[in-house]
Amino acid sequence: MARRTQAMDSLPLDELTAAIRRNGLVRFLEQYEKSHPDLHLKDLSVEALDDDRGMWVNGRRVVNFGSDSFLGLDRHPRILAALRRGVEKWGAHNGTSRAFSSVEANVEAEAKLARWLGVEDTLIYPSVTLTNLGAIPALVGRQDLVLCDQLGHHSLQEGMRLAQAAGAKTGLFPHADPEKLRLALDEAGPYRLALVCVDGIYSMSGTVPPLAELDRVCRERRAILYVDDAHAMGVHGPRGRGTALAHIPDPSNTLVVGSLSKAFSCFGGFISCSRELKKILKMRSSSFVFGGPVPPAYLEAVCEACDIMESVEFMRLSGLLARNIRLLVEGLAERGINCLGGGTPIVTVLVGDEEDALRAGKTLFDLGYYVQSVTFPAVEYHRAVLRLQVNSNHRESDVQGLAESVASALGKLHEKKRAA
Structure with missing residues (x-):
């Protein structure tokens, strides 16, 4: 009877959850999150947004370069x-x-x-x-x-x-x-x-x-x-x-x-x-x-x-978007940073190492810019990237500031590696 009660204490749903957590990918992701709690920028709770792509997280405004509302029509x-x-x-x-x-x-x-x-x-x-x-x-x-x-x-x-x-x-x-x-x-x-x-x-x-x-x-x-x-x-x-x-x-x-x-x-x-x-x-x-x-x-x-x-408004919005893409790509190139793509609103900077990409993303967040650090399994292992999504309603100064901040974040990583 005691054995039966003990078995019944463990519900099938609990057993299923435990079994799924033993899955290789789930284990990998949970361990990664546990070992990098200060770098992990997933499941953010956004408190407010503004017309210039401002995003409030934990009472602090950062510029959101993670939105795919490319033309700013959401505002x-x-x-x-x-x-x-x-x-x-x-x-x-x-x-x-x-x-x-x-x-x-x-x-x-x-x-x-x-x-x-x-x-x-x-x-x-x-x-x-x-x-x-x-x-x-x-x-x-x-x-x-x-x-x-x-x-x-x-x-x-x-x-x-x-x-x-x-x-x-x-x-x-x-x-x-x-x-x-x-x-x-x-x-x-x-x-x-x-x-x-x-x-x-x-x-x-x-x-x-x-x-x-x-x-x-x-x-x-x-x-x-x-x-x-x-x-x-x-x-x-x-x-x-x-x-x-x-x-x-x-x-x-x-x-x-x-x-x-x-x-x-x-x-x-x-x-x-x-x-x-x-x-x-x-x-x-x-x-x-x-x-x-x-x-x-x-x-x-x-x-x-x-x-x-089909109106002149599209020409205005797409012109602003093209300007912002050009500003970012050229700003990165001036600082010696090559990007994948370059002619689309998704501007991708290859970092390589997973931890480096997470650390660069956190540095940018601390500097006031939210970008997506994309790691395995969303991309190939050791092909981690910073994913920068450009919108028409980003301010020029924010686009230029992001280019400068990406260079700063990657520069810090290189300095740390040289010191090691």
Whole structure:
């Protein structure tokens, strides 16, 4: 009886939690956090924000260079007014699956996105992740193949795994390499059609892959190019329409996924499609059917954001963003610091050692700048980076101050190593 009571004291949920904590990755991350408590800048509690990217943490203002609201639309009066109108018209939420009904704002937002992009139609999901988890397995069958860039976003690879579970053949190919993609397609064996998944801008490096060459290989090998353009939508190419539409001469064999929560500063994700394919995705895409809708107020804001994208206001905002990117990249270069990317709002400084990246991030935080220290497993081991995200509403003085402070933080690390 005593043994039975002791066993019952340990609930299955407690046992499950303990077992998961023994997992190698969880153990590694917990140990890392424990051994660097003074450097760990995750799970921050943000108390307030301001129009110049100020962020209050523990009663102290720092300049936030970790936001992907690249155009500053999260503080834009037209977007805020659209949200208020949307709440007054629709309430907080419409609370029904889009398999049954869609509010008019949803229909209008999809039509406006399609017009802005110059595509036949679009389909909105609750997020980019749910777009990829739903669309990728819905687009292929057992006779098909899905290949993903080995550095592709986690949600692309998870969508590929769902397709694999449904019977499709899958695999990874070397990062941004058209010739290796051709080889991977040739070695995959017979398939009906292939879906090749890549990012438009890689979120940890800010780099753009050779999309025109990848598209050419896809056309030669009966494949469709699927581009997750979340970090490019609204900021890259003519009218901010993203990398795929900017770099692929004829995008008729390309599916483009965009974010509504980054440059648009709203909520959700979407995929470009034909009207026929849209009907199929509505039937076959489980995250669309079961994922719930985007709240209507945000759809009203998406419509307003599309209007901004086609107005002179977009030219003003994108001009400010381009100026700030240039200021930061040139400011770093003047101080002998090379960065990955450089032409996108994600400016990445390679540090290498994990502890060095964390320490540099903490030094910058103490100097009044929040940036993201990205370490394994988000990037390869010993390829840790400082991820600097530039917005249009960063002040020039803050951008210049960040460049100077990055140089100071990295200089301190080098001095410490020389002294050792």
